[in-house]
Amino acid sequence: MLRLPGSHTAPNRRRLLGAAGLLALGLPSAWALPQGAGGGAAPLATPASPALAPSGSTRSETSRTLTRIRDTGVIVMGYRAASLPFSYLDGRLKPVGYSVELCERVIDAIREQLQLPDLEVKQIAVNSATRMPLVANGTLDLECGITTHTAERARSQSFSTTTYVAESRLLSRRSQMMRTVEDLRGLTVASTIGTTSLQYMHQLNVQKGLGFRILVGQDDQESFRLLQTGRAVAYAMDDVLLRSLIAQVRDPQEYYIAEQALSVEPYAIGLPAHDPQFKRLVDGVITSLYRSGEINAIYQRWFQSPIPPRNLNLQLPMGEAFKRVIAKPTDSSDPAAYR
Incomplete structure (x- = not known):
């Protein structure tokens, strides 16, 4: 101290999102994607602007994160050991929670896009002091915990579409x-x-x-x-x-x-800096959950139902600020955007 x-001074976490989220090679232009951090619309990914360009391509829009994941066959996810209901260890010492489930959906998307059914998921425990440095130094591809997106923090890393308020x-x-x-x-x-x-x-x-x-x-x-x-x-x-x-x-x-x-406090998944193509993929997965309404079942599972390992039920209804995010996704770090 x-x-x-x-x-x-869990339930069906492994369900693939199919056409909705997983073409980081180009998300359909009909999608309504999140607003940019400045409040404007974030640029859409299209088939003409792939996140992972074909082998041998000279495109400048290649995602270095996806390229490394493809080349190594490993994606690294950070989790919290005891931050119920977002990210914590269950009775089998397996990372679970609301944020973890969202990250699992992203990982499914990457697995499908890169055609890596055996993609290895390396999980690293983080805490309040280590989470952001581990994203900033490239150790983590996804920080799946309870991190608030602020303008100051965004100088050293990127953030997904807001996942909770x-x-x-x-x-x-x-x-x-x-x-x-x-x-x-x-x-x-x-x-x-x-x-x-x-x-x-x-x-x-x-x-x-x-x-x-x-x-x-x-x-x-x-x-x-x-x-x-x-x-x-x-x-x-x-x-x-x-x-x-x-x-x-x-x-x-x-x-x-x-x-x-x-x-x-707008929460988001922590992402590597300066990789807009990777962020676009992650945002597309989250936004597809919002558009389809599937986020409501995920929310109910972790905030309004008994959760492992002690069957605690927080009985916490979804707040109005987060409902607005679902209706109009944003990745803004400005607290005023959520009032």
Whole structure:
């Protein structure tokens, strides 16, 4: 654990998407693909602009990621060990979850496009501190966890179409409820290393002169324990992750999630930088799930049904912001695009 001074400083996952997502050689021009990060329409892939050009081609639009996957027969996926329901290990220590399932659909697409039925999937565990460096240095092809797409992060890596929209909030005990960030004045709050919630809490502390201390956990479980053991009066993190954490304790009714949203957090799959053709393929798979409505069954499976290994059911309806993303896909990093 680190200490920051406050103001003192499954089901049918293997179903192939067929014509809908998997011609990174050229997605049909009739598709409505995501908006670009600047809010405009992202360029469409067409048969004339392949993501993986034929062997010997001199096209400049060759995807280096797909080329390497084809040449090595391996794709590398990053996962989180304990971030229910997005990315975590089940009872057999197999990575599962909402984000993992979306990545599996992408991998199926790549397997079909490259005609590599025996494509090897190498899985690497990541955490809040290691996930982005491993994408930036080329270790990971897909980061399938709970990463917020921000403009700052997009300088070192790329992001897919938005796959979920969360909001950062405060979790506290009902015996000492923290309803707003101003309630933290002079107290101690916890957050997790390498997260946007931690950055935002530090900014608010300085801007508002609240003088609270920030204790930094190495992962979400450690940060939550700081609240459980009384070392912090609140834990700042994305609301969906807070819900999943308190759903796993014996006394969830003892905890309170503040109604005040501190920030908007658009989640996305982390991708290698400077490979728009690979991003186009990934976006096409996700968008096809949105257009077909299949995303609703995937969402229900992980957010509104019992999930392994303990059959927890978060009973979390889909939020209005994510419904808007499904209706009009975007890869924007601007929080205002989701309000």
